[in-house]
Amino acid sequence: MVPTILVLSIVVFVIIQLPPGDWLTSYVAGMRAAGDEVSPERIDILRERYGFDQPMHVKYFKWITGIFRGDFGFSFSWNKPVGELIWSRMGLTLLVSISTLIFTWIVSFAIGLYSATHQYSIGDYLATFIGFIGLATPNFMLALILMYLSFEFFGYSISGLFSYEYANAPWSIAKLIDLLKHLWIPIIVSGTAGTAGLIRILRANLLDELGKPYVVTAKTKGVSNLKILFKYPVRIALIPFISTVGWTFASLISGSVITAIVLNLPTAGPMLLQALKTQDMYLAGSFIFFLSILTVIGTLVSDILLAIVDPRIRYK
Amino acid sequence: MEEKKAVVNGELLEDEEIYMSSQWELVWKRFKKHRLAMIAVGVLAVIYILSIFCGFFSPYDPHNYDKGYMNAPPQRARFFDEGEFNLRPFVYGYQSTRDPETFRETFTIDKSKKYPIYFFYRGDTYKFLGFFETDIHLFGVKEGKIFLMGADPMGRDLFSRILYGARISTSIGFVGVFLSFTLGITLGGISGYYGGWIDMLIQRTIEFLKSIPDIPLWMGLGAALPSDWGVIQVYFAITLILSLKGWTGMAREVRSKFMSLKEEDFVMSAELIGASKFRIILHHMLPSFLSHIIASLSLAIPRMILGETSLSFLGLGIRPPAISWGSLLQSAQKVRVISMAPWLLLPGIFVIITVLAFNFLGDGLRDAADPYS
């Protein structure tokens, strides 16, 4: 995991350095254009801090050591240190992603189980059909359609995570309830594709397992069908289900970025897009870095879970 | 059958061909049974024909705008005018009124204006297949306008724009998958056949690439493309960005197939009679899982299409004047715009249909390719 994050940091740094020109110059030019003068001392401090005159590896070294001290660089469009900007947004990103993951799991488990045990029933066909549509619809498209429908039929626009009056208020029970009221839309939007994928995986695995000889063995022991279903095939079909949590989580994080942009959520997505468009590269790079780290952690968690649920892996 | 393939002389190679064709026949036979996949093939054929000959099928130049028709709603081609049958289909004209309170322009159908539709109509010039300049369109109207799918906020014909957008959106899947395929099969093959440190290196790279979330990575790279790049450069750069992670899945699949095939008797016997490694890979190993690869390719194309659409939608992908389905959807970002002109979401419907069709096709191919599943 540590080497992965190290390589990751290099890639992120390359992305930060990709835009042509040095952004200090464009920053100064931008400030001047806005009528603000930047003092030469400040320019010197910034130049020294980020090592602009120095070769690439020195710049990288300055950046990465800064991160260990909690200094992620400076956002020039916000005129604030990146560290101050990203945490609340990363926190909400994590909140949305984890709630979506839980939603995805519960829904796909229930539907997958139903589909597999009622193969070729109307419900199964319906689930398969909705699953296919869910896989084929881009997140942002679903968000746009939901927004359009709610605007057209209920007369309000569903965006953001908080109502206006709570947006900048300190945390309270009322704010939490307000958050929950808004949360379900991004959960559905970014969870649908993942849910559809997981339903298909679970259904296929479960159908596979239901035909295995050990199911017959359990039957000949006199175990009831329901108990067999949950003790054996479901348990075993859950292994790939759980092992995919890594990529499900990764794709949720990835997908939530675009959902958040359309729904204008106060999460990483919109600020990342904004930062990329204004070439505010330390901010953008930090977001990409942390989103990637979340993915790496997700993969790690799924490896650990896999070892817990599959004894065959544990003993290897 | 396998033993025959190992022997390399003229007569037996013929046998090999007979064997191969029967394998493909089997695949085809099984594929035909998959009704959804067959429908998907038809749908995709239509979409690709429309996109290849987009200039001919679209009534207007996609950049041709008319301020008088901003956000004009879709029209229906009709045969009946107040119950009276016309052999030549026609469209009704628009009546535009400005709402005195909101100053918003609204369009209503004006039944007094009737514009007949002419086929093989001479309109805007375009380059047929990119070579010959011509001005013949499948259909068009002489007076008024024909907006079968409405107009965009600049008063451009959405139908024409969708067809032109299809050219980029559907081809990027193919080009991207071709890149992924080449990379995946080469690196996966090397990894699986040689093993050792090179396998180790490639596997670590794949694991690493897989750990970066798609969209932020694409956004980061998409944003880094120089703004002065031309349409073609951006197109290939975007394809490259999308393929950056796409090859990893393919490589893993190829690797595991190579690992298991390496142990098979027919590969061993080919090695024993002194066939070169390259020849073994190309002639003996590749054909035995080509059908699998084709199936996973057809499942990779829709992912590419979705990726391009997302990137362009965010304004980090295909840039104007180039048109893709994603960039068309950019104009539909605000809920107010959509509620005024919901037809702006139509390019998204095309995305969904295309992706669905590819998924069904891929499923059908996968089932057909694997007789033992």
Add this chain to the structure above:
Amino acid sequence: MSKLLEVKNLTVNFNTAEGIVRAVRGVDFEVDKNQVLGIVGESGCGKSVTARAVLNVLASNSEIMNGEVIYHKNNEKIDLLKLDKDGKEIRKIRGKEISMIFQEPMTSFSPVHTVGNQIMEAILLHTGLDKKEARQRAISILEEVGIPEAQSRIDDYPYQLSGGMRQRAMIAMALSCEPSLLLADEPTTALDVTIQAQILDLMRDMKEEFGMSIIIITHDIGVIAEIADQVAVMYLGRVVEEASVDDIFYDPKHPYTRALLKSIPKITKKDQKEKLLSIEGTVPDAYNIPSGCTFHNRCEEYMAGRCDKIQPELIEISPSHKVACLLYEKEGD
């Protein structure tokens, strides 16, 4: 001797995409208490389906069209096929009265549960024992079937055991509730020859110890010779001959049984050359079962105009020897 199980006119069909397969077509046999019945036949003859039909645990695309499976429980006669196949009554018989072992112990055990867990499942279900006692019972039965260090092996997962050990564990699981009848479906097929002999010995010992009956299903006539008391020979979903093991080996009546016996290699003196024979042709496609006697197209004693027209019934030609062949039916019947 008293009867334990009677199977009468058992008929099972499978619905497949290619059509209906008539896998078992009117099978009759009986098993007495403390007797070993061997059912032998080539693969695809319906012998495994027959075994599964006894406990009514067939695949979901199959249908029992006809027949009775009468189990004699003390003095009570129960038709197992009349019970709801997922109901409580039959579940009390499965595992407790009649249990079953399979060809492939690896896949017949769940890979993610320990052997002990799976053995204890039956014990907990059918006896009043608590978990601790059930575990003790499982350990002692594992010791009984010859698993060393049963105390620790009970917590092993199936893949940690060798093939022979797995089959022993499978037998332990089947015997854990001391059933009166053990259905063994090709229990030795997947094992090495030396292990095969050990497993057959074990089954014989267990039969003596528990006083149970066994129905052993196999394609290997050598296994039959080793363990069976009574033999039923099956061909394409029907029993073609049923007799004691001695009658089958020394006085086979049906041409199919004879051909089957000729196809086993024998150890003979060097100068006594005997050719190993195989049965001509292959088992016909189960979708198109031949008319008349289904064996007629491979039979050496084929009588044109009769064998391909009339389906012979299983008739008693001497006490305890039944055969279904027109050679033994009176002409003009």
